[in-house]
Amino acid sequence: MRGRERIQYKTADQIRLMRRAGLVVADALDAVRAALHAGVTTKQLDAVAEDVIRSAGAVPSFLGYQGYPATLCISVNEEIVHGIPGSRSIAPGDVVSVDCGAILHGWHGDAAFTAIVPPAQGSVDERAAELVEVTRGSMWAGIAAMVEGERLNAVGAAVEDHVGDRFGIVEGYGGHGIGTQMHQDPHVLNYRTRDRGPRMKAGLCIAIEPMLTAGDPGTRVLADDWTVVTRDGSRAAHWEHTIALTEGGPWVLTARDGGVEELAALGVRANPLAD
Ligand code: MF3
Ligand code: CO
Numbered sequence: 001m002r003g004r005e006r007i008q009y010k011t012a013d014q015i016r017l018m019r020r021a022g023l024v025v026a027d028a029l030d031a032v033r034a035a036l037h038a039g040v041t042t043k044q045l046d047a048v049a050e051d052v053i054r055s056a057g058a059v060p061s062f063l064g065y066q067g068y069p070a071t072l073c074i075s076v077n078e079e080i081v082h083g084i085p086g087s088r089s090i091a092p093g094d095v096v097s098v099d100c101g102a103i104l105h106g107w108h109g110d111a112a113f114t115a116i117v118p119p120a121q122g123s124v125d126e127r128a129a130e131l132v133e134v135t136r137g138s139m140w141a142g143i144a145a146m147v148e149g150e151r152l153n154a155v156g157a158a159v160e161d162h163v164g165d166r167f168g169i170v171e172g173y174g175g176h177g178i179g180t181q182m183h184q185d186p187h188v189l190n191y192r193t194r195d196r197g198p199r200m201k202a203g204l205c206i207a208i209e210p211m212l213t214a215g216d217p218g219t220r221v222l223a224d225d226w227t228v229v230t231r232d233g234s235r236a237a238h239w240e241h242t243i244a245l246t247e248g249g250p251w252v253l254t255a256r257d258g259g260v261e262e263l264a265a266l267g268v269r270a271n272p273l274a275d
Contacts, residue, residue, distance in 0.1 A: 005185040009203030022109035022253030046085035061101035073099040080236040093119040111254035112240035135237035152197030168217030209240035
């Protein structure tokens with residue numbers, strides 16, 4: 001709530017350290033994407049990510065977090081977030097959300113993507129493809145709304161406006177401040193609220209992570225106490241980036257180009273800091 005939140009604003013040098021953690025997460029997710037094929041198990045994908053993270057001298061941040069047992073969250077079809085990797089093998093046509101976090105030199109990065117594994121025959125289900133694309137687009141719309149002096153809920157409003165009535169927006173889960181912990185203030189909602197939140201200023205580092213459903217956005221948690229699924233069994237998608245707001249604009253720490261290309265398409269100039 002406004003006034004009670006304690007936001008840890010980062011210096012330019014601290015943001016540069018977070019960038020290094022962000023790139024480790026980007027590398028891990030790229031490797032998982034390359035390994036994501038029908039027949040691979042979610043546990044195998046988890047091992048791919050853990051290898052990349054440890055080889056970079058970093059540590060998986062989800063592993064051991066409140067007892068969480070893996071490096072990745074892998075959430076398939078009606079699973080929205082926090083799916084635990086295991087013996088499940090990925091099937092053709094699956095909608096697969098992969099979420100990854102890493103700590104390097106004490107600083108966190110956190111990002112996620114959703115991809116559809118090509119079906120054995122025919123083309124990818126159109127509604128599922130649109131779900132993935134609208135979720136991705138809503139994340140970028142939220143990132144583009146990170147403007148110094150504007151209020152934080154501009155992010156949630158931009159996500160909501162991008163989604164419109166095309167898909168359900170999951171409530172009860174959202175983005176977060178990030179830095180020397182994975183989860184810090186402020187909480188970053190994926191929809192518009194009356195409380196427009198604190199004014200954004202340089203040094204604000206947040207993870208923006210919209211979760212959308214093809215049907216009703218109602219959720220429940222499975223008996224494993226982690227996996228969040230849609231109540232109606234409809235499919236879900238989840239995208240996430242870690243972003244720093246610098247004096248010259250947003251820098252997407254978990255995007256290889258810092259967000260330059262995607263933000264330019266939205267008329268926003270990203271501001272990767274020089275080393
Ligand atoms: N990226 C997710 C988040 O921001 C993943 C954390 S789940 C846990 O909340 F596995 F780490 F617990
Ligand atoms: Co997150």
